[in-house]
Amino acid sequence: MTLGIRSVRAPRWRTLALSTPGLVLTALLITFLLTAGPIAIAGGNPLSAYAEFLVVPLTSRFSILEVLVTATPLLLTGTAVALAFRGGYWNIGAEGQLLVGAIMAAAIGQVAGLPQILAIPLMILGGAIGGALWALGPALLRVRFGIDEVVTTLLLNPVALLLVNALLHGPWRDPVSGFPESPRIVESAEFPQLLERSRLHLGFGVAILIVAAVGYVVGRTPAGLRLRAVGLSPHGAKFAGIDVGRTLLFTALVSGAIAGIAGVGEVAGIQYRLTSGLSPGFGYTGIVVATLGALSMPGVTLAALLLGDLAVGASSAGRALGIPSQLGAVVQATLLLVTIALLAIRRNRLVGSAIAPDAAGVAADAVAADMAVSPVEADEASR
Amino acid sequence: MLPIDPEPLVELRGITKRFGHLVANDGVDLTIRRGEVHALLGENGAGKTTLMRILYGLTTPDAGDIVVDGRPIVIRSPRDAIAAGIGMVTQHFSLVRPMTVAENLALGRSSFRYDEAAARARARDASVRYGISVDPGRRVGDLSVGEQQRVEILKALARDCRVLVLDEPTAVLVPQEVTALFATLERLVADGLGVVFISHKLGEVRAISDRVSVLRKGALVGTAAGATDERELARMMVGRPMTDLARRGDAPIDVDRPLLRVRDLRVTGAGVDALRSVSFDIAPGEILGVAGVSGNGQTELVDVLAGMRRPEAGSIRVGDTELAGARPSQIIAAGVGRIPEDRHASLVPDLSVAVNLVLERIDDFGGWARLDERRIRAHAAGLIERYAIRARPDDRLATLSGGNVQKVLLARVLSRDPRVVVVSQPTRGLDVGATEYVRSELLARRQAGSAVLLVSEDLDELLALSDRVIVLYEGQIVGEMRAEEADPERLGMLMAGRAADHDGRAA
Secondary structure, X not given: OOOEEEEOOOOHHHHHHOOHHHHHHHHHHHHHHHHHHHHHHOOOOHHHHHHHHHHHHHOOHHHHHHHHHXXXXXXXXXXXXXXXXXXXXXXXXXXXXXXXXXHHHHHHHOOOOOOHHHHHHHHHHHHHHHHHHHHHHHHHHHHHHOOOHHHHHHHHHHHHHHHHHHHHHOOOOOOOOOOOEOOOOOHHHOOOEOOOOOOOEHHHHXXXXXXXXXXXXXXXXXXXXXXXXXXXXXXXXXXXXXXXXHHXXXXXXXXXXXXXXXXXHHHHHHHOOOEOOOOOOHHHHHHHHHHHOOOOHHHHHHHHHHHHHHHHHHHHHHXXXXXXXXXXXXXXXXXXXXXXXXXXXXXXXXXXXXXXXXXXHHHHHHHHOOOOOOHHHHHHHHO | OOOOOOOEEEEEEEEEEEEOOEEEEEEEEEEEEOOOEEEEEOOOOOOHHHHHHHHOOOOXXXXXXXXXXXXXXOOOOHHHHHHOOEEXXXXXXXXXXXXXXXXXXXXXOOOXXXXXXXXXXXXXXHHHHHOOXXXXXXXXXXXXXXXXXXXXXXXXXXOOOOXXXXXXXXXXXXXXXXXXXXXXXXXXXXXXXXXXXXXXXXXXXXXXXXXXXXXXXXXXXXXXXOXXXXXXHHHHHHOXXXXXXXXXXXXXXXXXXXXXXXXXXXXXXXXXXXXXXXXXXXXXXXXXXXXXXXXXXXXXXXXXXXXXXXXXXXEXXXXXXXXXXXXXXXXXXXXXXXXXXXXXXXXXOOOEHHHHHXXXXXXHOOOOOXXXXXXXXXXXXXXXXXXXXXXXXXXXXXXXXXXXXXXXXHHHXXXXXXXXXXXXXXXXXXXXXXXXXXXXXXXXXXXXXXXXXXXXXXXXXXXXXXOEEEEEEOOEEEEEEEHHXXXXXXXXXXXXXXXXXXXXXXX
């Protein structure tokens, strides 16, 4: 391949567009331009569709709170994924970890007679343990045998869903209705509402606390520094005496635990029981949130709120404008791709140009060390 | 052999190539005649490969002309080179491993249809015509390295090349394959092919070549007859040591109480022994230099001492602590400072300078719940000043120049007052100022009583800094001498695998 890369002095507009707040706005603008066509073809006015997607949900108390409710599991799965990715552990299994957390919450929540002060912490703890357990196998395989966790964590997601369905069609089938739903959790195990007349529950507060705690741990503690070092350069970290295997294990388990707590929130705060439709892919969307948020905690928070906004807006836009609500998913996917592209540009500060292969080689060598996962390394790893 | 045709096939005139401030080729003139094996001899980084990559169109020169059959031509790509009758077998083969030999030979021919039967017939014809036996139907990935090399040579010949460049062809071969290769080359040369043979092994060069051109630091030292005395070739290749870097205060070295004691170290890499029964001691206040052409076990030795690789057998003792197979953290705790050749991989380029400076001792800078960022920055500011690093504590390491990256690594290691220092290629790629600085710091460590293991391909540096020198060849120590008794000629012979048994001085 003779695609040359060379670094250039970035013009000012580019520096501005690629700063963190600028990036979000730039991404939204490009996404709007790219999706205007499909929206127009679907029979909607792109401008009013965008207003409906993003602005209208923020105009009433009810819909603002709905945005926060929708964002709650995304905050947690986004944080779980971002933490893992920062540590160089490619956890694609947040969905399964969330479901196992939900199973644990439903199991503990069915136990009658626990006072609220015990039931709620126990459920959260149980969900965290469940998520961590689901993450343990792939993490051990990775650390001990070098087996790619992308595959193993991903493949365990449908297994977790099968486990949920086995429980719902077996021991936990609702004894009254016969539906494949678990028995309702006891009242003392329900998450309290944070505000009157809303679905906003304790889980949102827990999520915010966890986002803040992860941000602190990753940025300000020795454990977080080890995690970042391993994520950025496993060889350099090992050379400096950091136990890379133990750090990866820690990263994977904490990530799984946080995803598990996302499942607890959906059981204890929204559904009050385990259902097979508990998660419409919160774990997978967590990957989108983490990526959109550039793996930073403020970014993850912003991205979770943005996607919550978009989800609430897309469902009402369908009714208000008569356009398919799936356009919301189109916008979300486009936003993801645009953001990834912008992050790549920001990361490399490079432009493509065809120049002499030798100079390209030197430039590539120079930047290879600069990039956490350079094309060179990725190339070597795939061999 | 045919009488050598005085009309050169290919002429390189004044070829110059720079990479940044590094001059890879400095006005090099070279002629290649019909029916000769022309060896290109030189140390690593002397510019041999760059020169031939220019001839083959893989690299464009900054200045100079290429003349083929008396006509100047411009070679922009291997396609141009092939059209001009130039073929090259690079160190890393450009074969498609899942494909058969016949398919590989057919690649690059412009035709719309691929006919396997015809391709196999053509491959068989070429195999017979050039006397190079290959099985057209076998998958390249299943072939041995020697067989793959034959396919590469055949590929070049099948494109009607008249000049064939072989870049260190013997590096990957076992001795029997080398013999077979040389027989093939002799036959081809007798038919009028011109061969350029890149090597740094003196014995091979003398065995096969008609003429030898020696490159040193990018410049042509001279062209000599193939039968030139080995010691003369070694001297041309290595040059004279510089002597301006004085070691002050040669304190008597207490060799009876070594700080680092290595015994019978064995490391296996890729099926062969990278290190075989390596033993040495280093006393306090002593610098032990390790000479050798790269790939003879130096990397493995440094990796094992740094804790990045487990030895199969042997012992490494620092004082009373056994460190063979220990983890990096244990090795650091035992007082070993490590500065390997790959600086960037030994640091975390995406973290700040300040954080990289404390990465070996994170726990000294805050409790489990909090990093003391103020102290980390203050610590960095101190080292930046002490080691004259041109950077700020919060700069991302990746933004620093090579010399400053090396100073960061040096500061991280030396500021902890290590009892043993393991350092490899300490000044590779550094400018003059940084080079001098790094060398003086290493001498200061010696002065402070550390045991220093210095691996370097720069013989001038090795001889100037070391008290004692050992030579590694194919994973074994083939010679040991005091630095003042070592001359480049003798070292060059040992490094090239010519244990000087005929004069009995070494080995």
